[in-house]
Amino acid sequence: MLRVVVLGAAAGGGVPQWNCGCPVCRAARSNHPELQSTQASIAFSGDGAHWFLVNASPDLRQQLIATPQLHPKQGVLRHSPITGVILTNGEIDAVAGLLSMREGSPFTIYAHERVLAILRSNSVFNVLSEKNVGRRGIAVDAAFEPALPDGSPSGIEVVPFEVPGKGAWYLEGKTHPAGRDGAGDTLGLRIADKRSGKYFYFVAACARVTDDLRERLKGAPLVFFDGTVWRDDELIAAGLGNKTGQSMGHIAMSGEHGAISSLDGLDIGRKVFLHINNSNPALLGTSAERKAVEQAGWQIPADGTEIVL
Template sequence: MLRVVVLGAAAGGGVPQWNCGCAVCRMARTEHPELRSTQASIAVSADGDHWYLVNASPDLRQQLIATPQLHPRAGQLRHSPIAGVILTNGEIDAVAGLLSMREGSPFTIYGHAKVLAILQTNSIFNVLSETNVRRQSIEVDQMFEPALPSGSPSGIEILPFAVPGKSAWYLEGKVHPAGRDGTGDTLGLRIGDKARGIYFYFLAACAEVTDELKSRLAGAPLVFFDGTVWRDDELILAGLGTKTGQSMGHIAMSGASGAIEALSGLDIGRKIFLHINNSNPALLHASAERKTAERAGWQIPADGTEISL
């Protein structure tokens, strides 16, 4: 059985964002604490004892405290059920949480060479001693099975694949540590139970739904998908920024080319948005945008939601 825990569903900054006074953030601080959400990450396990994080958000310490499945085993002074972290991109909200895992417990970081190069060239990540924390490169369209701490198979098979996106925003105008050629900056994952054949998809960032991606996701039992903005020019209209969703590497939920329309009619069993920005009105339970998403079969999860497949 695959178990999946949503550790956080928000985009960078979380909800409420520390310096934001938008309607969603104001409500999350005051009369609607249920709107609060940490930055996007999930944990997955095939045996309930060993867990793999997909991305390590800056809120990781808070997420681990709130998630009993990821607590140290009773009676042990030093223990973590986290066996590895799979990185889908090099953005701050996907890698900064690694720094909270520097206390000596062994685990493996799995990432594309382009993302691992970002970690390698930033000396702050050297606090993750390679004595305890291995870094293993993963390849686009090549299945791999993360190992348990003992070295034995985990029973989870993961297929990374390239999706339309962009490199981390803090690298804009700079030379990428791994060069500019090729894919690997933005990955989607097909995560499956090797023994049972059940699987789901995880895409925290996606700039466009291509025909190839539609074919890949069609008929999937479960899809976690990029829900950063409701409309492409959302941040501009709200006076919160100058960038469109597309320029940040994120597709909008709505519109003729948005995720809701593009992924309709694909017989996906369960569709869940995550990486949702505080500017997105679909976060508000009574909003027209939320109702539109729900009518189309989409869910917006609360932190701590667990799904079994």
């Protein structure tokens, strides 16, 4: 059995974003609190007792409080069921929550060397003492099995793979701590329970769907996929910014080359959008965009949604 909990489904800033007055954020603050969502992250477990996070969002503390599966054991003074954190990129959305895990409970960070180099280059992450928090490198297309706290195998196999994207925005124009060239800035994950054979894919950032990616996702029982914007020029059209989705490393949901069209016809069992920006009109339950999402067989999850495979 493989259990997955959506800790947060929103893109950077969450919904509502602290300084945003767009229609979605206004609705989330007033008469539609169900629109409120924290920043994108999931937790998964093969045994229901030991959990691994995929990315550690800035909202992690709030997410852990809201998720009973991740609470300490009853009657234990200090405990956490979180055994490891797998990072798919070095963006603030993915790594800032690590700083909320500095209170001494042991766990392991799994990340590509390019992301580990970012953590090493910023001394604030030294609050995560390597005596308690190990850092293990992962490689593109190399399967690994994250370990349980006692070092024994977890029974989970994770395969990281490269997807089209870009490096962390705060490093634009600067020298990357791991050097200029190399894959690993944006990863997708195939996560499988070795005992049952159940598996799913996690792709929270993706600039375009390649033939290789289509082939990987074909027939998957569950796919979490980048749903940042509905249309590529969404932020510009709404007066919220001057960047397109593509320039930020994110594919649009709609359009001839968007995620909905590109992943159609692949016999995917359950398709779930994650990392959805507050500007995206598909968040509104009565919008034409939401109707189009649902008619195409996609889901926009609420925080706390649990899926069992």
